[in-house]
Amino acid sequence: MAAQDTGVRPMRRDAARNHQLVVEAARAVLAEFGTDASMELIASRAGVGVGTVYRRFPNKEALVDEIAGQMLRQLVDEARRALTLADGTGLEVFLRVIGRSLSDHRGYAEKLVGHTKAACVEQLRDLMTELLVQAQEAGRIAPGIELGDIMTLAWGLRGIVETSGAVVPDAWQRHLDIHLAGLRAEAPPSRRAAVTRQELTSITGAGGRADGEKS
Incomplete structure (x- = not known):
């Protein structure tokens, strides 16, 4: 019997890696600059493009x-x-x-x-x-x-x-x-x-x- 389709796809390995990089960078940046820190700064600290951040998190509140x-x-x-x-x-x-x-x-x-x-x-x-x-x-x-x-x-x-x-x-x-x-x-x-x-x-x-x- 085929496994039941839950409708939720697991993230690709590179997507999962970028997701965690962004979260870890956000924690460090927010601890240093507070919640006024920009998404661009978080992306820079994570070493990814800002578009990558917005694909995972549409806004700072979601992050x-x-x-x-x-x-x-x-x-x-x-x-x-x-x-x-x-x-x-x-x-x-x-x-x-x-x-x-x-x-x-x-x-x-x-x-x-x-x-x-x-x-x-x-x-x-x-x-x-x-x-x-x-x-x-x-x-x-x-x-x-x-x-x-x-x-x-x-x-x-x-x-x-x-x-x-x-x-x-x-x-x-x-x-x-x-x-x-x-x-x-x-x-x-x-x-x-x-x-x-x-x-x-x-x-x-x-x-x-x-x-x-x-x-």
Whole structure:
């Protein structure tokens, strides 16, 4: 029996190579110049003609969408991998993965957050919730900590990366160390309510963009 035709042709080897060259060049250029960088500069850095870039990505928004998708898929894979750590350290490991990813995408991380799809964001939050429960069951995170606390910590990491990354690229590491120490404290973390999951969705919007951020 012939294989079922899915209607989607795989890219030729040279097309796939150019696709990855453009994405890698775009990540480097956007990190250096921000989202105002031109498609011509990205093409030059990739070593391809600008027409090649536009054949794969009709505009910069489509290119940013591709990078955002890759980043999110990598984070999902890393979260699943962290869940396999039986000692309850998965959440701590994954938070460092988030910090490193934000650092790698410094200069345009906020744009990527705005391009992530709501369903994908919810999938990642589900995994982070599992990591949190696992860490609490192992006694590594205090019982009163909630998902909203972890998400606001991640937002804080993004702010530090964007503020100090050009001068002190790893400043977020110490910030995370201090907060992890606080998350392990036996005393109740705060009498104030944590940010709820519904509030997280309201803050970031349907596509993951925080209120007030430009698209």
